[in-house]
Amino acid sequence: MSRARSSSSNPSGIHLLTDRRPIRELVRAAALGPGDLVIDFGAGPGTLTGPLAATGARVLAVERDDGFARRLRGRFAGAPVRVVHGDLRRVPLPRREFSVVASIPFGASTALLRRLLGDPALALRGADLVVEWGFARRVTATVPRGLEAAWWAARFELALRRRIPAACFTPAPSVDAAYLRVRPVAEPLDRRGHRALRELLRAAHARPGAPVHRVLRELGGKRWLPMLGEYAGGPAGEVPPPRWAAVARGMAAGEPGPGLN
Incomplete structure (x- = not known):
């Protein structure tokens, strides 16, 4: 799920990723299995949550919208899914190793990457994210413009895997999205x-x-x-x-x- 600028036809500003192709690509790239922990930030109605749960991994579905959170609890009752009703900017992050697979609100991209990539003590195994196209281009530049983005890029491989057209969302946002892949570098620093x-x-x-x-x-x-x-x-x-x-x-x-x- 992404949240772009709202309009009179879409006052919530929520745009749901509904094209199955990028969904399958993100889940496959995460290489999850039984015993793994994965977070779906901005889970919405569970478009990514379902395929993630099917891998056998334990899923944390984070969603701040009351209605979506209720639907998630009903849909995944009995499945290895824990629904966390809260804001991705503030929910506690796991202390154990975890992955992230999510289509996140465009406006929360910087805040989420700051949380995931800022603290060297965080055990992030990898992240496969749907973000706004322009944002993905900025953070994957050979020489990022800002100090914070440089800190991320020195410790993680940030790759813009491909463009995801606006038509892949319902309703379509005003800009395209991108598949941003994040992996720790092979030789982490002490x-x-x-x-x-x-x-x-x-x-x-x-x-x-x-x-x-x-x-x-x-x-x-x-x-x-x-x-x-x-x-x-x-x-x-x-x-x-x-x-x-x-x-x-x-x-x-x-x-x-x-x-x-």
Whole structure:
């Protein structure tokens, strides 16, 4: 379910994903099975909840609308589905490993990603999301514009898998949507690495036009300059977040960069 700008013909602003093709694609990509935990944020009438429950996974269906929440409880009584009547911006997140498969309200995209990708202690296995097209393009840019998005992109693989036309929703929103796939990077950072990464990203975004070598020298990390590869000679603001993560990993481990003794 997405929630876009309301109109006189759709005062609720709710747009339900009704095309079965993207629904099947999202559920299949999540690779869920018995014993897994998955959250369906903005569950609506259960369009995604049903296919998710069919995988054998335990499903948390989060829905703030009173009517939808009642329908969900009735529809999935006896199924491995727990309906959580609440706002996705505030419901507690699991302490155990979990996945997310959801068609979320467009206006809540930033808030949800902030919750899912901001805290390194959160055990997010992956997220397969339907979001607004423009938002997906911004967060998957090679060099995100904002510090927060760079923090996400340094620790997760954010991929815009495909466009989902507005016609796939009922009623159709005014803009297209996108399938945004989120997975943790293969080599996660430890606590020291996260601290180093925060320092690097803050310095780079505070002075995006400054030469990279100067930023690293001021942080005591110039010897890791070769880890930036072709970006080593350019401005700090043009370095992709995964390259900063590589430097942070080296700084945390105390290892020299490639080609250094």
